[in-house]
Amino acid sequence: MATADLTRPAAVRHPADPQRPAGPMALAVGLGAVYLIWGSTYLGNRVALDSIPPLVATSARFLAAALLLFAVAALRRGPAGLLLPRRQWGGVGASGLLMVGAGSALLALGQQYVPTGLTSLVVAGMPLWVLVLRLAVGPRPSALAAVGVLGGVAGLALLFSVPTKGWHLGGMLLLVVSTMVWALGSTLSQRLHMPADHLVGTGWQMLVGGVAVAVASVVSGELGRFDLAGVTGRSWLAWTYLMLVCTVVGFSVYTWLLRNAPIQLASTYAYVNPVVAVLLGMMVLDESLSGRQVLAGAVVLASVALVIARERPRQADGLPPGKTPVAPA
DSSP states (O other): OOOOOOSSSSOOOOTTSOOOOOOHHHHHHHHHHHHHHHHTHHHHHHHHTTTSOHHHHHHHHHHHHHHHHHHHHHHHHOGGGGOOOGGGHHHHHHIIIIIIIIIHHHHHHHHTTSOHHHHHHHHTTHHHHHHHHHHHHSSOOOHHHHHHHHHHHHHHHHHHHSOOTTOOHHHHHHHHHHHHHHHHHHHHHTTSOOOSSHHHHHHHHHHHHHHHHHHHHHHTTHHHHOOGGGOOHHHHHHHHHIIIIIIIIHHHHHHHHHHHSOHHHHTTHHHHHHHHHHHHHHHHHOOOOOHHHHHHHHHHHHHHHHHHHHSOOOOOTTOOTTOOOOOOO
C-alpha cells in the first residue's frame, strides 16, 4: 500500500544532514523502482496470505525490515545514531501505530477477500482522505482539489455499487478504513517531529507498528493458530519479497524521493501503482475487472491526479525540520 502525502512539500532537510542534489537519471530510476515495487505489493501480499495469517505476516514483515534498517543505519552512523530524542517519539508513535501498524494490518485483513486489482483501486483513493482531513485542520485545499476529492469519493462509491465476482463488502470496508487510518496517521505525523535520518525514522516506525500488530495477533489468537509447518514455499517467497524489496527497498527509495524531488513528482506513484497492480493480477492470478470497475477506477485515478496536480508544494509554517512521512506499502 502506498500513498501520496499532500499535507506538506517534500521533506525539509535537516541542516546537519546535507545532501547533494539528485540528478535526472537518479530520480528516474527511483520513480521507476517505486512504480514497479509498490505496484507489485498487492500481488505479493495476496500470495503470502495463501498460507500465512494476515496479522502474523504483517508483523513479522515489519519487525524483520526494522532490524535490517537499524543494521544499515548503525553501520553508517554507529549504534548511538539509532537513539531518538524525546520530542521525536510522538511522530514515530503516530506514524508507526496508525500507518505501519493499523493501516497495513487492515489492508492485509481486507485483501484476504478482495482481488489485488480491486484492492489497488480502493487504496489509490487514500490521498483524497488526506484532503478531507485538511478541510478540518488546514491548510485548506484549493477549490479544484476539493472537486477532485468529490470525484474520487464518487468513484469509490461506484466501486461499491454493483457486486461482482470477487466482491466482498466486509473486505472492501476494511480496505477503506485502512486508507482512512493511513490518512490520519500521515496528517498527524506531519505536525510532529521526525528523525532527520530517514532510515532511522523508518526503522522506528516499522518497529512500533510491527510490535503493535504482533500484540494484536496474540490477543486475537491468530498467532496461536498459526501452523508454521503449513506455510508453502510460494508464500515464503512472497513474504520474503514483501519484506526485503517492497518494505526495505521500497520505503527507503520513496523517503529518498521525498527529500530529492517535488512532492507532485514523488506522488505520481499513487496513480501508476494501481495500473501495475491490475496488470500483474491479470497476468499472474487470472483476475479480471468488470467494465464498471474499470470506469470507477479511472474516475478515482483521475481525481487523485487532479488533487496532486493542484496541490502545489507549500512551505508550511511551524513544521519541525527533518520529517519524512512513511508511505504505506
